[in-house]
Structures are given as structure tokens and as C-alpha cells.
Amino acid sequence: MADLAAVAKRAGVSRATAARAFSQPELVRQSTCERVLEAARELSFRPNRLAQQLRTQATRMIGVLIPDLRNPVFAEQLQAMEVAAREQGYALLVTTTGYDASREADVIEEMLCQRVDGLVLTVADAENSEVLVKLAQESVPFVLVYNQPATDEVAAVTVDNRWAMYDATQHLLALGHRQIGMVAGPVAQSDRARLRYEGYCQAMEEQALTARPVIEMPQHTQASFPLLAPQLSGPEGLTALLCSNDLLALSVISDLQRRGYRVPDDVSVIGFDGIELGDLFYPSLCSVVQPRAIIGRTAVSVLLARMGGEQPAVKRLPHQLRKGESAGPLQRPSTVARRP
Amino acid sequence: MADLAAVAKRAGVSRATAARAFSQPELVRQSTCERVLEAARELSFRPNRLAQQLRTQATRMIGVLIPDLRNPVFAEQLQAMEVAAREQGYALLVTTTGYDASREADVIEEMLCQRVDGLVLTVADAENSEVLVKLAQESVPFVLVYNQPATDEVAAVTVDNRWAMYDATQHLLALGHRQIGMVAGPVAQSDRARLRYEGYCQAMEEQALTARPVIEMPQHTQASFPLLAPQLSGPEGLTALLCSNDLLALSVISDLQRRGYRVPDDVSVIGFDGIELGDLFYPSLCSVVQPRAIIGRTAVSVLLARMGGEQPAVKRLPHQLRKGESAGPLQRPSTVARRP
DNA sequence: TTGTACGCGTTATCAC
DNA sequence: GTGATAACGCGTACAA
Numbered sequence: 001m002a003d004l005a006a007v008a009k010r011a012g013v014s015r016a017t018a019a020r021a022f023s024q025p026e027l028v029r030q031s032t033c034e035r036v037l038e039a040a041r042e043l044s045f046r047p048n049r050l051a052q053q054l055r056t057q058a059t060r061m062i063g064v065l066i067p068d069l070r071n072p073v074f075a076e077q078l079q080a081m082e083v084a085a086r087e088q089g090y091a092l093l094v095t096t097t098g099y100d101a102s103r104e105a106d107v108i109e110e111m112l113c114q115r116v117d118g119l120v121l122t123v124a125d126a127e128n129s130e131v132l133v134k135l136a137q138e139s140v141p142f143v144l145v146y147n148q149p150a151t152d153e154v155a156a157v158t159v160d161n162r163w164a165m166y167d168a169t170q171h172l173l174a175l176g177h178r179q180i181g182m183v184a185g186p187v188a189q190s191d192r193a194r195l196r197y198e199g200y201c202q203a204m205e206e207q208a209l210t211a212r213p214v215i216e217m218p219q220h221t222q223a224s225f226p227l228l229a230p231q232l233s234g235p236e237g238l239t240a241l242l243c244s245n246d247l248l249a250l251s252v253i254s255d256l257q258r259r260g261y262r263v264p265d266d267v268s269v270i271g272f273d274g275i276e277l278g279d280l281f282y283p284s285l286c287s288v289v290q291p292r293a294i295i296g297r298t299a300v301s302v303l304l305a306r307m308g309g310e311q312p313a314v315k316r317l318p319h320q321l322r323k324g325e326s327a328g329p330l331q332r333p334s335t336v337a338r339r340p
Numbered sequence: 341m342a343d344l345a346a347v348a349k350r351a352g353v354s355r356a357t358a359a360r361a362f363s364q365p366e367l368v369r370q371s372t373c374e375r376v377l378e379a380a381r382e383l384s385f386r387p388n389r390l391a392q393q394l395r396t397q398a399t400r401m402i403g404v405l406i407p408d409l410r411n412p413v414f415a416e417q418l419q420a421m422e423v424a425a426r427e428q429g430y431a432l433l434v435t436t437t438g439y440d441a442s443r444e445a446d447v448i449e450e451m452l453c454q455r456v457d458g459l460v461l462t463v464a465d466a467e468n469s470e471v472l473v474k475l476a477q478e479s480v481p482f483v484l485v486y487n488q489p490a491t492d493e494v495a496a497v498t499v500d501n502r503w504a505m506y507d508a509t510q511h512l513l514a515l516g517h518r519q520i521g522m523v524a525g526p527v528a529q530s531d532r533a534r535l536r537y538e539g540y541c542q543a544m545e546e547q548a549l550t551a552r553p554v555i556e557m558p559q560h561t562q563a564s565f566p567l568l569a570p571q572l573s574g575p576e577g578l579t580a581l582l583c584s585n586d587l588l589a590l591s592v593i594s595d596l597q598r599r600g601y602r603v604p605d606d607v608s609v610i611g612f613d614g615i616e617l618g619d620l621f622y623p624s625l626c627s628v629v630q631p632r633a634i635i636g637r638t639a640v641s642v643l644l645a646r647m648g649g650e651q652p653a654v655k656r657l658p659h660q661l662r663k664g665e666s667a668g669p670l671q672r673p674s675t676v677a678r679r680p
Numbered sequence: 681t682t683g684t685a686c687g688c689g690t691t692a693t694c695a696c
Numbered sequence: 697g698t699g700a701t702a703a704c705g706c707g708t709a710c711a712a
Contacts, residue, residue: 003705014683019707029681049453050399051705054390054688061433068419070616075415079408082436091450093401094434096422110431113389247617254620276410277587277617280594343689354699359691369697391689394704 002043010039022047053115062303063111064094065104065121071221071247072275073292074122077145080296081120088304090117099124099189099220104131112140118303122146124189126156141306145299146290148195148314155312157299159319161192164288165199167321168242168270171286173207176330177240177268180204181212181231183252184244185220193244196272200242212238221247225255232267239267239330246271246278246287253285253326264328274322283325291317342383350379362387393455402643403451404434405444405461411561411587412615413632414462417485420636421460428644430457439464439529439560444471452480458643462486464529466496481646485639486630488535488654495652497639499659501532504628505539507661508582508610511626513547516670517580517608520544521552521571523592524584525560533584536612540582552578561587565595572607579607579670586611586618586627593625593666604668614662623665631657 008018013032020028021036028036039045053059062085066074082092093116095107104123108131111119119142123129126147132154135142144156165182172180182200184193193214201211215231217224231238243249249271253263261267263283271278274289298315306312348358353372360368361376368376379385393399402425406414422432433456435447444463448471451459459482463469466487472494475482484496505522512520522540524533533554541551555571557564571578583589589611593603601607603623611618614629638655646652 005705015706016684016708017682020682023707027681032681046449046453048394048455048705049450050390050394050455051688052707054388054394054690055705055707057688059390069409069415069422070412070419072410072412072415075409075412078434079410079436082409082434086435086447091454092434094418094422094432095426096419107426109386110389113386114431115388115390250617250620254622257622277590280590281620282594282597282622345689355690356692356700357698360698363691367697372697388689391704392691394688394706395690395692397704 002040002045003048004045006043007036007039007045010043011036057115059115059117060089061091061093061114061116062300063108063114063116063119063121064092065107065119065123066094066096067099067122067124068220069096071245072277073146073245073273073290076275076292077296077299080293081300084297084300088300090300090304097124099186101125101129101131104129105134108135112138116140118142118307120145120299120303125191126150127191127194141303143299143303143306145295147191149191152314153312154314155302155306156314157295157302158314158316159288159290159295160316161195162199162202164290164319165196165242165272166203167199167319168272168288169200169203171321171323172240172242172268172270172327173203175240175268175327178207178209178330179236179238180209180240180242181215181238182242182244183215183217183223183228183248185217185248187214187216190220190244196242196244215241217248221245221251223248223251223255225259228252228255229259232261240327241267241269243269243271246273246275246285249285249287249326250278250281253281253283263326265331268327268330270327274320278322278324281324281326285322286324286327287322289320289322291320342380342385343388344385346383347376347379347385350383351376397455399455399457400429401431401433401454401456402640403448403454403456403459403461404432405447405459405463406434406436407439407462407464408560409436411585412617413486413585413613413630416615416632417636417639420633421640424637424640428640430640430644437464439526441465441469441471444469445474448475452478456480458482458647460485460639460643465531466490467531467534481643483639483643483646485635487531489531492654493652494654495642495646496654497635497642498654498656499628499630499635500656501535502539502542504630504659505536505582505612506543507539507659508612508628509540509543511661511663512580512582512608512610512667513543515580515608515667518547518549518670519576519578520549520580520582521555521578522582522584523555523557523563523568523588525557525588527554527556530560530584536582536584555581557588561585561591563588563591563595565599568592568595569599572601580667581607581609583609583611586613586615586625589625589627589666590618590621593621593623603666605671608667608670610667614660618662618664621664621666625662626664626667627662629660629662631660
């Protein structure tokens with residue numbers, strides 16, 4: 001492939017002049033500039049970004065770590081990020097981690113070798129992650145997304161998970177529910193799930209109700225009915241379920257319906273994330289909406305700010321409760337006929 | 341950041357030896373090797389991939405072009421690709437194009453400047469795309485995904501869109517439907533939609549039925565009911581709809597239900613893609629399933645094969661009809677009461 | 681306005 | 697085993 005030297009030669013100028021014709025055309029005589037560009041076209045010259053990056057010590061590339069793209073929350077965030085990044089002249093190097101801390105570490109290491117200008121990441125658990133403490137010692141700016149770190153020392157873009165789940169719980173309480181439980185994936189792997197659980201607990205305790213332990217599923221996005229069933233029967237049986245994400249909620253609803261439970265008449269279900277598809281379901285999914293596209297765009301702009309030297313800041317974006325049909329008023333509390 | 345020279349100096353060896361300690365440790369005396377690695381650790385040296393890439397003329401990066409990550413088909417494919425690529429030591433540079441041909445061209449140009457080793461792309465319309473003819477003249481190997489090119493000269497991973505939609509149409513015919521229509525996004529932007537339409541036409545004509553013109557929506561993934569309504573009323577009104585993708589199908593179903601149509605009793609609906617969420621809906625989405633994860637993995641392996649010098653090949657993967665509840669038997673053909 | 685010369689951090693090819 | 701040294705392709709201070 002033709003390089004700048006070839007172009008310069010063909011245009012009858014030095015490499016320096018040819019280089020300037022691209023980067024600072026105003027410093028080059030118009031006619032010379034045209035000759036260079038013409039020569040470049042003829043040789044189908046393509047500037048080598050690797051060389052530029054090596055030379056300028058800047059890649060204009062952002063490394064992105066995402067747990068799982070099959071979850072629309074992350075896909076939608078990534079979509080928004082890519083658009084925002086490209087608008088600013090940045091490209092995205094994307095990897096998935098599967099909520100696996102060791103893969104997170106490996107991938108970050110690779111990205112640092114590649115000299116990305118910055119990092120946007122969603123880690124499994126921000127509260128005890130060696131990856132983050134390691135990163136903090138490097139000079140690469142980074143931003144957490146969805147993670148809600150305990151400290152303010154790191155940049156992050158998130159909603160207030162505690163308050164968000166508090167809101168959702170309040171909604172159920174307002175509908176008359178008292179026996180409310182929370183379903184989540186592997187809690188040890190998710191700082192967010194823990195915070196959301198705290199929000200649930202707080203709302204319950206404010207009403208002098210007993211918060212139940214988390215009903216923990218082996219998968220983040222798929223319910224296991226056998227683990228759920230015991231919580232639903234008997235006089236203490238739950239009449240409403242909060243789920244730690246929408247995919248899990250949809251899976252729960254599907255499972256419930258398959259066993260003959262009616263949603264919301266027998267059991268109300270609320271999700272978390274507010275993925276677009278939730279609206280199309282019947283019953284439509286009641287959910288805590290995170291502004292995923294805005295979160296993505298904000299993540300990019302916060303990262304660029306950090307690159308520009310600004311101090312880290314936690315950006316807390318507003319959530320919203322989408323009152324879907326999957327959460328309804330409590331039906332005749334203890335006498336309702338349930339099909340077990 | 342420390343470079344190899346610094347490491348070499350600290351270890352008391354030359355740059356060459358230090359380099360060998362990493363790439364060919366067997367050529368270096370054990371003790372020397374250890375000294376180098378020790379020095380590297382002390383200086384927290386990180387090999388510079390940019391320099392490696394520039395020097396070796398190979399980036400081990402794959403450029404990926406995707407229309408829209410909000411569509412789970414693409415997100416699921418990307419997820420699979422990323423895993424497969426990383427297994428082989430490749431990283432992914434990801435961009436979205438929004439079905440916009442000019443953005444496709446720009447993005448490809450950028451990726452070529454970045455010297456990606458190969459390209460995986462889903463273009464809006466493979467049949468008349470200047471991007472592809474331009475690419476064919478470059479030396480970068482590339483693979484189309486989901487696109488089904490007319491020629492065999494380019495590498496592609498896809499299902500047989502024609503046959504797939506033929507199958508779906510047959511399913512509706514077997515259920516007794518005769519007045520069947522097809523709904524799609526902007527057809528001019530989608531080679532796949534056209535092929536699928538051909539499959540529909542063929543199945544209809546084999547039964548001596550009249551294939552209707554495509555009902556074309558302004559968006560790829562969202563229905564516009566006013567454009568749909570006229571096709572549903574009257575004695576010639578459609579009793580079944582084939583949709584060019586699942587998101588569109590879900591949107592159609594949602595619109596229908598909101599207007600009082602029952603699915604599938606009044607109108608049967610079939611989608612295309614087979615996204616996972618379709619299963620959770622009620623009624624569950626009947627759909628032509630594309631093996632998205634396999635497609636993603638295959639795309640990577642086909643691309644690597646091309647990089648290894650193999651000839652381009654179109655890999656046609658099997659589709660599958662998922663018989664969901666959204667497509668049911670025809671109900672009392674022309675006397676059924678419809679709420680317009 | 682244009683040219684010269686060096687550096688970016690590697691890998692690879694020689695010699696010793 | 698190890699050490700010089702030349703690429704790789706470009707940016708840019710400095711000189712002309």
C-alpha cells in the first residue's frame with residue numbers, strides 16, 4: 001500500500017509537505033496541496049492510523065467492557081455510545097465479559113496495551129473489584145456505567161438504584177400489596193442488585209413490613225420456577241415480585257403464566273431497566289426505566305471530560321416508573337384461589 | 341510509560357534481548373530472561389500493541405459494521421462474534437451504520453485506515469452497494485452477514501431468505517389462510533426483505549393465489565397502523581401477515597391488539613429472526629428462526645479462513661420455523677366479526 | 681512556503 | 697546467547 005513517501009515523490013515534494021497537505025493545508029500553497037491530493041488519489045493512498053497513533057500517542061479509541069450484549073439494556077447503551085463517540089471522532093473497541101472478573105481484568109490489560117484513550121465499563125461488582133483499584137492507579141481515564149460505586153472518587157453514570165427500587169416498592173404498596181418479594185440473579189455478582197434490595201427493604205420497613213430475603217436465581221436473566229414456587233403459596237405467599245432486571249421479570253411472568261398464575265391478578269411483577277420491548281408485551285411490563293440511551297451518551301461525554309482533565313464525578317440520572325399492566329391492585333388478599 | 345528500551349537498560353541487556361525475552365524466551369538464557377521480566381514488572385512495562393501492529397503489519401483487529409444494535413438480532417450476533425474472535429486472539433472494532441449507505445462507506449474507510457485485518461459487515465442492500473464493489477478491489481478480506489449476495493464471489497453467512505419465507509407462507513397456507521400479506525420496512529434498503537418477498541410470492545403462486553404487493557412501513561422495526569388498516573378490512577381483507585423481522589412483527593401485533601383485533605383469531609402474524617424474547621410473549625411469536633449465535637461464530641471463522649487465503653464462499657445456514665401462538669388456523673373465513 | 685532529520689516502540693536481520 | 701541496526705509510516709521542530 002502506498003505510503004506518504006510515495007505520494008510525495010509522485011507530487012514532486014518532500015514527505016513533510018505531503019504530510020502538511022493533509023494535516024495543515026493552510027500552510028501549503030494551494031497548487032502544491034492540490035498536486036499532493038491528486039497524487040494521493042492516483043495511488044489510492046490511505047493514511048495509516050497506526051502510525052499516526054504511535055506518533056501522536058493518542059488513538060482516539062475508547063475501550064468498552066460490557067457484561068452481555070444479549071441483554072438489550074447493554075445493547076441499547078452501546079448503540080448510543082457508538083453514535084456519540086463517532087460524532088466526536090472516537091472509535092469503539094468492544095468486548096464482552098460475561099460478568100466474569102478475571103475476563104474483565106484480561107480485557108482491560110489488552111486494551112491498555114492497545115493504548116485506548118479511555119475506558120467505559122460495566123463491571124460485575126464495583127464495590128469489591130480489584131480491577132477498579134488497579135485501574136485507578138493507571139493514568140487511563142475511565143467511567144463506570146450502571147455500576148454505582150460507593151465512593152465519589154471514580155467517574156460513573158448511573159441511576160440511584162436504591163431510590164429506584166424504593167419507588168417501585170412504593171408503587172406496589174400503593175396498590176395494596178403487603179407480601180412483596182424481590183427476585184434477582186447471583187447477588188454476589190451484582191452491586192446493583194444489592195442496592196436495589198436495600199431500596200426494597202427500606203420501603204418495606206417504613207411500612208413496618210418484613211422485607212424477605214432475596215430470592216436468588218442462578219442466572220441473571222432467567223428465572224428458575226422451583227426456586228420461586230415455595231414463596232408463592234400459603235397464607236404468607238407473595239402477591240408481588242420485584243425483579244432485578246427486565247429479562248428476568250419477563251422470564252418470571254412467562255413461568256408464572258405457564259403454571260396457571262394470572263399476572264397481575266394473582267401475582268404482580270415489576271421489572272427493572274425499562275427495555276423497549278417491555279411495552280409491547282401483554283401484559284405490558286411495569287418497570288423502573290433507566291434512560292439507557294442518555295446513559296450511553298452521557299458516559300461518552302463524561303469520559304471525554306475526564307480525558308480533558310476534569311475530575312471524576314458520579315453522574316446520577318433520573319429513573320422513571322413505567323406503570324405497566326404487569327403490576328395491578330391486590331386482589332382479595334388471602335382468599336383468592338391460586339392454582340399451585 | 342516505560343518502553344522496551346527502559347526495561348532493557350534496567351535489566352542490563354540490549355533492546356533486542358529484552359524483546360526476545362517476551363517473544364522467544366527459549367532463545368534467551370533463563371537467568372537473563374528472568375532479569376528482563378523482573379525489570380518489566382518493576383517498571384510496570386506494557387508492550388505497545390500499536391508499535392507491534394505497525395511493525396508486523398497485522399493488527400489482529402476485525403472491523404464490524406452493524407445496522408442497529410437495538411435490534412436483538414444484531415446484538416446477539418455481535419455477542420457471539422466477540423466471544424469467537426477473542427478466542428482466536430482478535431479484537432472487535434464496532435460501528436453502527438443505521439442502514440445508511442454513506443455512513444457505511446465512511447466507516448469502512450476509517451477501518452481501512454486503522455488497518456483492520458478483516459471486516460464483517462451487514463449492509464443495507466448488498467445487491468446494489470458501491471461499498472461492496474469498492475471493497476472487492478481492496479485486499480482486505482471481508483464477510484457479509486445476513487446479506488445474501490446474488491453472486492458467489494463474495495463471502496457471506498446467511499440463511500436462504502427466499503426459502504425461509506416460503507416456509508413461513510406454507511405454514512400459513514396449511515393453517516387455511518388464503519389472504520396473506522407481507523409487511524416490511526423500507527424495501528429499497530433491504531436485499532433480504534426483497535428475497536423474503538420472493539419466497540412469499542412463490543408459495544402463493546404455487547397455490548394459484550395472488551401475492552399482494554409489500555405493505556411497506558417507513559421504519560424497519562415499527563409498524564404504522566394507518567398503512568396497515570386498509571389491508572385488513574373488506575371481503576378481501578388479510579387474515580395473516582408475514583413480517584420481515586421480529587421487532588416489526590411484535591409492533592404489528594401490539595398495534596392490532598390495541599385496535600381490538602385478536603391475534604391469532606382475527607389475524608395471524610409471523611415474524612422473522614427468531615429473537616429469544618419472542619418466546620416469552622403472549623401470544624408467543626411465530627417466527628422464522630435464524631441461528632444468530634451460530635451465524636456470528638461462523639462469520640468469524642469464515643473471515644479467518646479468508647485471511648488464511650481461502651476463497652470466498654457463501655455459507656448458507658439452516659433456518660427453522662418456530663410455531664408460536666401468533667399464527668393460528670383460519671377462523672370462519674369471511675364471516676368473522678372484525679372490529680375495524 | 682518547503683525540506684531535513686529525528687522520534688514514536690516494536691520486530692527482524694544481521695553479525696559477533 | 698547477545699547486540700547493533702534497519703525498517704514500519706507518520707508528525708513536527710527546526711532550518712533553509
